[in-house]
Structures are given as structure tokens and as C-alpha cells.
Amino acid sequence: MMEVALGIDIGGTNTVFGCIDSEGNCLVSGSIPTQQHDDINKYLDDLFELVDVKLKEYGGVLNIIGVGIGAPNASYYTGTIENAPNLKWKGSVPLVELIKQRLDVPVIITNDANAAAMGEKVFGAAKDMNNFMVITLGTGLGSGIVVNGDLLYGHDGFAGEVGHMIVRKSGRECGCGRKGCLETYVSATGVKRSVYKLLARHLGDSELRDIPFSELTAKMVAEAAGRGDLVAHETFSYTAQMLGEVLANVVAVTSPKAIFLFGGLAKAGDILFEPVRETLEKNLMPIYKGKIQVLPSGIKDNAAVLGAAALIWNKK
Amino acid sequence: MMEVALGIDIGGTNTVFGCIDSEGNCLVSGSIPTQQHDDINKYLDDLFELVDVKLKEYGGVLNIIGVGIGAPNASYYTGTIENAPNLKWKGSVPLVELIKQRLDVPVIITNDANAAAMGEKVFGAAKDMNNFMVITLGTGLGSGIVVNGDLLYGHDGFAGEVGHMIVRKSGRECGCGRKGCLETYVSATGVKRSVYKLLARHLGDSELRDIPFSELTAKMVAEAAGRGDLVAHETFSYTAQMLGEVLANVVAVTSPKAIFLFGGLAKAGDILFEPVRETLEKNLMPIYKGKIQVLPSGIKDNAAVLGAAALIWNKK
Structure with a gap:
């Protein structure tokens, strides 16, 4: 099995994900619409179903060691999305907890600018x-x-x-x-x-x-x-x-x-x-x-997904 | 022997020092004029001679585990005082190195505001x-x-x-x-x-x-x-x-x-x-x-010396 971090970028329109290895290569990727379901669980069903499909297509050789998420109004400390004006899910959404129920690995959430900074440090022009x-x-x-x-x-x-x-x-x-x-x-x-x-x-x-x-x-x-x-x-x-x-x-x-x-x-x-x-x-x-x-930035493509995955690789 | 940190506050007029225990008690203290010598070594001779005298007066039971210094234009990374406009010693003064030659313990230097912050964290109102x-x-x-x-x-x-x-x-x-x-x-x-x-x-x-x-x-x-x-x-x-x-x-x-x-x-x-x-x-x-x-501030007396000593106690 090969270790990868699952990076997820939750945007107002689409949610994009990628399985990123320690060198920053994106081995599998996909996307779903962010706003199709009012129920966050249905959204996560769609998302992780597609992740599973993609992992199988790749031959079932990838082992997800952690999930990093960039999202608007995300709180790193509480693992929640708080009253995001551009998302359907209102109030405080315990995203980290909900994902941990599906995948028993470290899950880190933060806003997209923090994810971009971590991407720059792990895979980009701020390595040193x-x-x-x-x-x-x-x-x-x-x-x-x-x-x-x-x-x-x-x-x-x-x-x-x-x-x-x-x-x-x-x-x-x-x-x-x-x-x-x-x-x-x-x-x-x-x-x-x-x-x-x-x-x-x-x-x-x-x-x-x-x-x-x-x-x-x-x-x-x-x-x-x-x-x-x-x-x-x-x-x-x-x-x-x-x-x-x-x-x-x-x-x-x-x-x-x-x-x-x-x-x-x-x-x-x-x-x-x-x-x-x-x-x-x-x-x-x-x-x-x-x-x-x-x-x-020193990152050419997939910057948001790489940044999200970098949250996990930075902790390794 | 009882462990203390030697805190030194280098001001434009006086240099004040104190031996501070882990609870923030100042067990011995003293001061010398900062600007009496153009030669930094003569200044340090005076300072450490007085420290020795005070330690002996206290019964020789104090063990200095480190030296923390608050000084103007001090660089934490290089251990130097850089072109301080209010001090006699010009250019870059390698204070940490000079003190280590006299006392083989960790020596940390920083500016007085950073020392004050560390004092607040270790001994003052920012403990938590x-x-x-x-x-x-x-x-x-x-x-x-x-x-x-x-x-x-x-x-x-x-x-x-x-x-x-x-x-x-x-x-x-x-x-x-x-x-x-x-x-x-x-x-x-x-x-x-x-x-x-x-x-x-x-x-x-x-x-x-x-x-x-x-x-x-x-x-x-x-x-x-x-x-x-x-x-x-x-x-x-x-x-x-x-x-x-x-x-x-x-x-x-x-x-x-x-x-x-x-x-x-x-x-x-x-x-x-x-x-x-x-x-x-x-x-x-x-x-x-x-x-x-x-x-x-939660610190009543000796704030500058306590802050300098806190640089050492914070690392323990």
C-alpha cells in the first residue's frame, strides 16, 4: 500500500478532492457539487462514495493516512464550519467529527488561506x-x-x-x-x-x-x-x-x-x-x-487540494 | 543547592540583576551603572564580581541554571546587542558568547518587551x-x-x-x-x-x-x-x-x-x-x-528582572 493524504477543498460551487503522496503528486482526484444537499450527511455520502470509486479505479493500492480540508469559515480548534455565508449548511457544522465517523484517521480543517500557506511550505516555494x-x-x-x-x-x-x-x-x-x-x-x-x-x-x-x-x-x-x-x-x-x-x-x-x-x-x-x-x-x-x-506561489496546479493535503503531510 | 535563574536587565543608566527561583521569588539582587566602561569585558567583570559577592552573602547555596537578559536592540537569534543608540558599546556586541565564557549555562538575550511578555507568562497574569x-x-x-x-x-x-x-x-x-x-x-x-x-x-x-x-x-x-x-x-x-x-x-x-x-x-x-x-x-x-x-500586568515588582529570568524558566 502507498500512503496518501486526502485533500478536500470545499468551495461555494464545487468540492474538489485529491489523494496526494508525500512528494505532492496528485494520484487520483474528483469533484462533486457542494450545494446539492441541505443535509451534510448526504453530501458526505456522495463525496466518500466517489472517493471509494476513484481509489478502486486506481487499483486499491492507496492508503489514506489523514484528511485535510480547506473550507470557508472553518475553525481549526473546534473542527467545525461556522455560519458560512456561501454554504447551505447553517449554524455550526461538526465536519471533522462527521468525517472521522467514516474514516478513522487524523482529520484537520482550516480556512483556504491557511491551507494555501501550508501547501507552500510542504510542496511549494516556502519549503525552507x-x-x-x-x-x-x-x-x-x-x-x-x-x-x-x-x-x-x-x-x-x-x-x-x-x-x-x-x-x-x-x-x-x-x-x-x-x-x-x-x-x-x-x-x-x-x-x-x-x-x-x-x-x-x-x-x-x-x-x-x-x-x-x-x-x-x-x-x-x-x-x-x-x-x-x-x-x-x-x-x-x-x-x-x-x-x-x-x-x-x-x-x-x-x-x-x-x-x-x-x-x-x-x-x-x-x-x-x-x-x-x-x-x-x-x-x-x-x-x-x-x-x-x-x-x-511555487505551486502550479491543484493548489487548493495540495494545500489541504499539506495539513496532513506537515504533521508527519 | 537551590536552582535559580539569573535575570539581567540592561538599561541605559543601570544594569539590575536578580536570582529568581521557579516561583518568581527574587532571592538576591544588585545593580551596577551600565555606562562606566567603554570595554564590555570590564563591565561584565564588575557585574559578575557583584553577582559572586551576593551569592556568597546568601550562603553559597544558589545554583544558577541559566542567564536571561533583557537589553535594547538585542537579537535573540545571534545573541548580540546591535548598535544600541543608548549604550556605549558600538557595533555588534556578542553578549551571549561573552557571558557563556564566564558561566557555562544556557544564556538567552532578547529585548525588554519580549522579556516582559515572558515574565507575564511564567510569573504574571498570563500563566494559562x-x-x-x-x-x-x-x-x-x-x-x-x-x-x-x-x-x-x-x-x-x-x-x-x-x-x-x-x-x-x-x-x-x-x-x-x-x-x-x-x-x-x-x-x-x-x-x-x-x-x-x-x-x-x-x-x-x-x-x-x-x-x-x-x-x-x-x-x-x-x-x-x-x-x-x-x-x-x-x-x-x-x-x-x-x-x-x-x-x-x-x-x-x-x-x-x-x-x-x-x-x-x-x-x-x-x-x-x-x-x-x-x-x-x-x-x-x-x-x-x-x-x-x-x-x-500581573507582576508587581522587579518586572524587568523577572521577565529576563522567565526566559530561562520558560524553557525548563
Whole structure:
């Protein structure tokens, strides 16, 4: 038998899983819709039925040594998903316990940014680092912070909410109920909001004037910037500068060796990375200057599933 | 023989030491001037000669199992003091190595805020906490952060510089060479600066108008506030609000169970603590609300020496 960790990424639309060996190879994989059942047990029936099918197809030679899960609003300490706004299962869902009833192995759950950080440490570009941070730039801004070689969970399991540091008093409305949180500026959604702010302020031409708010994506803004659109370009500068300034403050708390930018928005590349690096460096306290790298993820494919599986492999 | 840790607090004026047992009792203590010798070896000769004298006076029954040191600009990883602006010894001073040559036991050095945090954990009010933070409010603002039961050092040993988070872009000049750092507002010096800013802005009576900048102390401001002086009172509100806002952002990074306020300014009591608590709570992300305590230190006397000794006892 060959040892693998089962990595599960629970997204709002699909749940993707993979059996990952100690080298980060994905030997079998599959996915099911996340929201087909109101009953969490039926969802888990579907999921583990498919896992079994896939294991048999592979010849029955894989031995699952543990299950790692990345999920929204997941609590590492309690093993539960808590009131996730984008999932059907309401209240507190004891996912770890329910999975342990099906599979008698260690089960670890955490949010997707923490899983991404662990993926980077076990399989990615942070293999030799004990202090670093991953910023996930998707619809929101998540953060996974590794200190002394382990994830920083804090006393309640909810450390690492860099996206909810307030950067502008009385700033943009945030989904968390407050105003001015970093993720209202620095995220795919933040980029869209910044485009419309700039279109409102300036009179110059921009191809973005022809696109309604509800149809605009951060990718379209990045592409427009690549074609020389000034509004799109200024949007990325503004976004990156705000991120660089906040990261300089986070460095004063945790002093990481590297900061990885991860997720859809990070695919914009240099147009994002360069001004982030420049602003970070300019704003760092002298003792930190020249020491902190801003890097893309070292994981090419299956990042979410690899990150989930890394929760198990990191403990081996 | 009875086991003790030798705790040493190196201040700009005096170096204080104490032999601390595992319960936090200070069995022998003493102090020497810090700046009498340009040669670090002569300073250490004086220091250890006095330690020997005190040990003999106590009957020669104490066995030093380790030396913990709190010092400005101390690097935990390298065991050195690096370019401390307030000390005579310039460049990189290999203090741990020099002490090990005299005493063959574990020697740990760190900055005074980290020592204070460890003192709180081993002997103070954080005995049952694995995730908390100590803010030292003296001439500057220091911070010692404990996560997963250990001090947060970061990749280079310099994590925990909350006093140098930038809170006002283009704000007050800071000794670090930048502008708008938290400690230019929240510290004994910051309080003085705020008094003069308010005196410049407002016309109302204040007893503080009769005191020159160079003579004013934060203690005088606290006492004036106690007597109902409005400028003094507003100064403390302003200071506490700024601290509360920043702490809400730091909580989003490390999620501590408690935040201890420590040092001279913390002696102001409720006039500082109450508005800090109120502003922190108001600015916290919903998931953290009602969970985080703002507390005074649980250590009454010899805090600096106890903190230094705690570096050793924590490792036992």
C-alpha cells in the first residue's frame, strides 16, 4: 500500500478532492457539487462514495493516512464550519467529527488561506522557510501566516484576517459590517470598486467605461492595463500601493522572510508585484529593509487540494 | 543547592540583576551603572564580581541554571546587542558568547518587551495563556507577542515592532527615520507631543501651559487629567483611541486572548485603559468582539528582572 493524504477543498460551487503522496503528486482526484444537499450527511455520502470509486479505479493500492480540508469559515480548534455565508449548511457544522465517523484517521480543517500557506511550505516555494505569509487575492483577501514553522491560529483559531485590517477610517463598506477593511480595496472586488471610483473622478478615455459594474472582472482590468488603458493602470497602482503599505505594517508584527501573493488577482503579474514590492520597501522600518521577498506561489496546479493535503503531510 | 535563574536587565543608566527561583521569588539582587566602561569585558567583570559577592552573602547555596537578559536592540537569534543608540558599546556586541565564557549555562538575550511578555507568562497574569501580547509604554512603545506558547521572533528575530506600525501617513517624525509611527503618538514622549499639539490648537485654560516641553512628563499629564484639566484629559483620550484602533488591526493578525499594557504610561490606570478597551471593541471585526481582554500586568515588582529570568524558566 502507498500512503496518501486526502485533500478536500470545499468551495461555494464545487468540492474538489485529491489523494496526494508525500512528494505532492496528485494520484487520483474528483469533484462533486457542494450545494446539492441541505443535509451534510448526504453530501458526505456522495463525496466518500466517489472517493471509494476513484481509489478502486486506481487499483486499491492507496492508503489514506489523514484528511485535510480547506473550507470557508472553518475553525481549526473546534473542527467545525461556522455560519458560512456561501454554504447551505447553517449554524455550526461538526465536519471533522462527521468525517472521522467514516474514516478513522487524523482529520484537520482550516480556512483556504491557511491551507494555501501550508501547501507552500510542504510542496511549494516556502519549503525552507519557518516564517512567511501567504496573501490570497480572490473575491476577498485571505491570509495564512506561518511562524516558527506552524500556522498562526491565535487563541480562538481565527488569527490571520489581514483582509479585515482597517486601512481607511470611514472607508468602503465591507461585508463584515465595518468600513475601510483592506479587502474592500485589495481583492478582485476591490479592484472593480476602484475602477468605478476612478471613472467617476476622471474624464479621460477608458475602454472600461463600456462595461457595467456587474460584468466587470479583475482579469478584464488587468488585460486593459496591458493594452495601455490609463484607468486600468492607475487602478492596479492604487491597489498595489495600498497592499504594500499594509504589508509594511504586518511585517512590523510578524517579520516574515517572504510574502507570497496567491490567487486570481496575483495572476496579473508584474503590474501588481512591482508596485507592491516598491511600496513595501519604501514603507518598511529600516531594520526590515532589503530582507523581505514578495513572491508568486511555487505551486502550479491543484493548489487548493495540495494545500489541504499539506495539513496532513506537515504533521508527519 | 537551590536552582535559580539569573535575570539581567540592561538599561541605559543601570544594569539590575536578580536570582529568581521557579516561583518568581527574587532571592538576591544588585545593580551596577551600565555606562562606566567603554570595554564590555570590564563591565561584565564588575557585574559578575557583584553577582559572586551576593551569592556568597546568601550562603553559597544558589545554583544558577541559566542567564536571561533583557537589553535594547538585542537579537535573540545571534545573541548580540546591535548598535544600541543608548549604550556605549558600538557595533555588534556578542553578549551571549561573552557571558557563556564566564558561566557555562544556557544564556538567552532578547529585548525588554519580549522579556516582559515572558515574565507575564511564567510569573504574571498570563500563566494559562498561549496567545497574548504585552505592550510596553515607556519612552517608546515596545511589544512582546506570544503565539502557540512561545515568543514570536520572526525570521530575523525582530518581530513585534508594533510601535513602528505607521498609523498616520506623513505624521510625526520618528526616531527610526520615518514618519507617523505609532510610538510617536502612543508612548510617554507621544503624550507630551500630543499635549503641545492640543495647546497649540485650543485656547482654553490648562495648567500644562506653564510647563516647558523639556520638563513635562507623562505622569504630570496624568495627574493634571486627574485634577480635571481638559487638555490633559483630551490628550489621554486621543492617545488611547489611537492605541485601540491599532490594536484592533493587530488582533486581526495574531488574535490574542489578552493584551497587557505595561510600563510607566500604563500606571495612568483607567484614564488610559477604559478608552483603549472601548475603542478596541468598537473597531474589532465581529468574530473577535467580546473576546479580547485589555489588562494591567500581573507582576508587581522587579518586572524587568523577572521577565529576563522567565526566559530561562520558560524553557525548563
